[in-house]
Amino acid sequence: MTTVREATYDVMRRQAMTTIFSNPGSTEVAFLVDLPDDLDFVLALHEGSVVGVASGWAIARREPAFVLLHTTAGLGNAVGAIATARVNRAPMVIVVGQQDRRHLALEPFLAGRLEGLAGDYPLEVISPVRAQDVPSAVARATHRARRDQGPVIVVVPMDDWEAPYDAADVSAARVVRTPVPRTVDVADLARMVADAAHPVVVAGSGNDSLDGWDRLVALAERIEAPVWQEPFGSRAGFPQDHPLFAGHLPADRPRVREALAGADLLLVVGCAALRQYPYAEGPLVPDGVRVAVVSADPDEAYRSPAELALVADPTEVVRALLALLGPAPTDAEPPRPPLVEARTPPLVEARSPSGRPRELGLLRTSDRDHHSPLRSADVFRALADVLPRDTVLVEESPSSRPLLQAMVPAREPLGFVSAAMGGLGFAMPAAIGLKMALPDRPVVAVVGDGSAMYAVQSLWTAAQRDVGVLWIVMANGGYAVMDRLAERVEGKPPWPSFPELSVGRIAEALGCRVVHVDDETALADALDDAGSRLREPGGPLLIEVAVAPDTSFAP
Structure with missing residues (x-):
């Protein structure tokens, strides 16, 4: 007889989630005892550290990490780390143990009111209706975490793990993802860039990949634009030893306006426009500066005060933009100096x-x-x-x-x-x-x-x-x-x-x-x-x- 636990192990194997990051309690014991040899268990001594270690793992691999937490106390201790994982775009499936399903209505000891405990920071919170639904819930959570690059919570009552599992009843389906079309309409963005006499680029955490760096370097060199790093970014979106790297953009409006003085276009790639820390009066950017944002995160695009926002993979947008702009004219004037003196390391x-x-x-x-x-x-x-x-x-x-x-x-x-x-x-x-x-x-x-x-x-x-x-x-x-x-x-x-x-x-x-x-x-x-x-x-x-x-x- 196959159990829900064994079926869930199979889902984890298919999804390459064979490392379990955890600080468990009694509601997780049934899942963990006699763990198969091909599943690796990593213990951390506090739930915040559990999610922190898993975040580093997930950020490095860009694939979901599997986290196991203990009911209210475990999830509560981890909420701050889960919030960080969401903003850092660290994909993970967080299984949270719950008391025995058969007497949850009586709120026994260690029963948790778990669905809203982490607030809006999880991408989704899934509470399977039946024990049979647990493996498919874990599979669904994995696909969501991978697609949207963030944490997803699955709440599992402790008695579910030993329940019999009938694959004919409900199956944790193998999901085949169709690649997103690489064609991106960048005509409007290309016109903005072509019309700009003094463009400036802001590189964000969402551009932190080898292809992202290479293409943004090519674009910056093509349009002769200085490149700033986004304020308070979690990652670097551009090589900071490149001659066009201008430094880290300040996080308050007066200094942002000072840094962007003389620009006529601000192209933000891989983040929102623009993250601030202390509030200050006045506009975000100098008068006359057009703002365009490119981000794979719809929330970043929607909250940005921009003339144009493209919700798409920044790497593909920049690739398409370069193709549309074409090579620099051979009879062009000598390259104009950047608006700020390029320096490595930058002055702070x-x-x-x-x-x-x-x-x-x-x-x-x-x-x-x-x-x-x-x-x-x-x-x-x-x-x-x-x-x-x-x-x-x-x-x-x-x-x-x-x-x-x-x-x-x-x-x-x-x-x-x-x-x-x-x-x-x-x-x-x-x-x-x-x-x-x-x-x-x-x-x-x-x-x-x-x-x-x-x-x-x-x-x-x-x-x-x-x-x-x-x-x-x-x-x-x-x-x-x-x-x-x-x-x-x-x-x-x-x-x-x-x-x-x-x-x-x-x-x-x-x-x-x-x-x-x-x-x-x-x-x-x-x-x-x-x-x-x-x-x-x-x-x-x-x-x-x-x-x-x-x-x-x-x-």
């Missing part, structure tokens, strides 16, 4: 507490007192010297993010990964999933000590499974970004610093190898050694670097 502008612009300190080693604390710039300069070109850099160091992006540019797709949602607790576990899915690429995570505490238990998973991630923990003993924001409103914050916190000591207790660094010599030695081992087999390494708090932050 910050704001002082008074609101006046100032540059972040990119000081040479000789400019610094050797007895003063290390600063973020010292760490990132040393890090840039040792990282291979194909490094996957995972970021969760809010106060020093602008400086990190300026000094360690993304040079290949997946060269930068962050939490587009803005919540903490993503980078530590996501780095594990990324490395598991991409064992041949170096994976390095730069994490603040405050940020690390949101998912520090994920380090146990890396140690237990011997996953070779390098974490750089920026230990400034406080929430530096919060301190800077408090200074802007000229207020005194109620939160304390925590100089006694040592993420390194916690990491050691969780089984990781740890190096503590508080001077330039130790930093250089630690990074040189770690850099030489990034491609070698071996377990995780955490370098805890004592740094002075960043005094500038530019959202």
Whole structure:
């Protein structure tokens, strides 16, 4: 007799979801006992870390990850991570256990009101009407997660797994996807581009693929346009060492208008137009700038204040646009300089507490007192010297993010990964999933000590499974970004610093190898050694670097 559990295993095999990321409870035991040898079980010690590891795995593979959570407590603990997975476009099927179907009406212990617990962040929440419907529900969830690149929840009562399954009654059908036609109507967009004298491109996370980069490079060179990276993007949409890369677009209206001064067309590829952080009065872009948006995400297109929005694969749109524009005229005038000076790494502008612009300190080693604390710039300069070109850099160091992006540019797709949602607790576990899915690429995570505490238990998973991630923990003993924001409103914050916190000591207790660094010599030695081992087999390494708090932050 085939059971619902065995039929679901078959669905997972057909969908290449043979790795289970989980922190289970009693409602999941029946699914997990005597797990077949071809299914791999990955335990994380908190549900946020479970979804975080699965997110890294799914982002790297662009295929759904399988997540198993425990009723209300498990799903509730994971909601923040699920929200991040949705905004980061990480496809996953999240099976959530429920109490026994036969007495759910009485709301027994551990019965969960699960359908609305994660709000609107799942693409869909499926509650199979019968045990027989579970395998087909998992198959349906897989197809939806893959098509729309996000999390889908399936709620399964615990007694369903041992119920008999009759494939003749209802089948988890094999679904064959018809390829989306490659023909895209870009005539209107091509006219906008052809009419522009000073076009500017904004590259978004949705363009982070090898084909996406190659085609957008070709377009930028064809129309001689500077390319900015979207504000607060989760991925890089353009090679940041290319001469036309202009930097990271600011996230407030006055500075956006300043950056785009002189442009007459803003072409946004792979994101919405345009993500902001602090509210400021005035228009989003300078007067006279036409805006066109290209995104595969309908929500991004619909909410963008644009003259034209194309809902389509950005790679295919740019391909079609290049074909329609044709080669550059051979008798054209010499290429005009970009509106902004191309630079690698780009200059990063910050704001002082008074609101006046100032540059972040990119000081040479000789400019610094050797007895003063290390600063973020010292760490990132040393890090840039040792990282291979194909490094996957995972970021969760809010106060020093602008400086990190300026000094360690993304040079290949997946060269930068962050939490587009803005919540903490993503980078530590996501780095594990990324490395598991991409064992041949170096994976390095730069994490603040405050940020690390949101998912520090994920380090146990890396140690237990011997996953070779390098974490750089920026230990400034406080929430530096919060301190800077408090200074802007000229207020005194109620939160304390925590100089006694040592993420390194916690990491050691969780089984990781740890190096503590508080001077330039130790930093250089630690990074040189770690850099030489990034491609070698071996377990995780955490370098805890004592740094002075960043005094500038530019959202």
